[in-house]
Amino acid sequence: MITPRVPPGLASVHLKGDLSMLDQAQRNRFVRLLLATGAAAGLLATSLIAGAPSAGATSSATSQAPVADFTHQCVLDIIMWTCSFDGSASSGSVVSWDWQFPGAAFGESGSGVQTSARYEVEGTYQVTLTVTDGTGRTDTTIKPVVVG
Template sequence: MQRRRWAILALLVLAVGTLTGCALFNQPPTANFTWTPSDPLARTDVQFTDLSTDTGGIVSWSWDFGDNGSSPSQNPKHEYEKGGTYQVKLTVTDGDGSLDTLQKTVTITPSLDGTWSGVMTDLNWNQWTLQLNLHHSASGGITGTMSRGNQTQVITSATFDPSSGEVQITSMIFGQTLRGTLNAAENRISGLWYDALAGWVGKDWSVNLQ
């Protein structure tokens, strides 16, 4: 009888050990992630880093960047075309098929980076082709060139307020300063231009991101 009890106990221990390795006793993973820079600009790379944990190891990652973009990579880079607020979701799956999903809000600051093309109207109601090539520098400033017709000059100063969308760009082309507002949803800048030398207000200008 004693021997039989020991045999039954051994079978129970074996059964529990087997079940412990099954999905029935598997601890699901915990999804987590971060991104850099913490305040990313539109049309620049955002580095997403997986911080998920699991006792047995994670075998797959599924990212939804909230702008119809996705990735199966563990630590992907992603570029947002427009400024705005995006809901980013990461779903991780472990070797036993258990999964977990985490969603975080990522705010993308509107950016002037890129080539903008459109028209500007002079005082005689003539329309000129206007092109802006703009770049946010590492120091936080904005550099680039302004072209009106067949004339191109380096931009001497440029300011941009992401919260209001207000833009001011000055070049030496006739001493003109462009003042306008960025429509982040449509990637369009429009406003009026000013002549700093003559001291008068010009006509309208408008450019779209190319």
């Protein structure tokens, strides 16, 4: 008997049993069930279409999309404000951090988990962080940053 187990909130599938005992129609129904559970299961389902894997086949990945978050600190450097930004508060399997700094003195974008921007004028600026995980899912947060 084949028993898929998918914990709530995860697209993780652990198979117990031998898929070779299923006919093609049963295998197709099983594949549809796997595809309905999430992306990681879809990868396993693709291999099932080609043929039955051995007992104990496993596919595992979190289905949690990334969540963008950041902290910042601004200090006055003689005549300009330098604001440091840290995106390590973001959650999920983030592989890239893309920043937008409207009103910044030297360029309005940055990348990486940590970056900085300089401002000539005090005020409140809406800083945008977009994070991307390894599967291409993204999340964006916009926070007000008070300079001065």
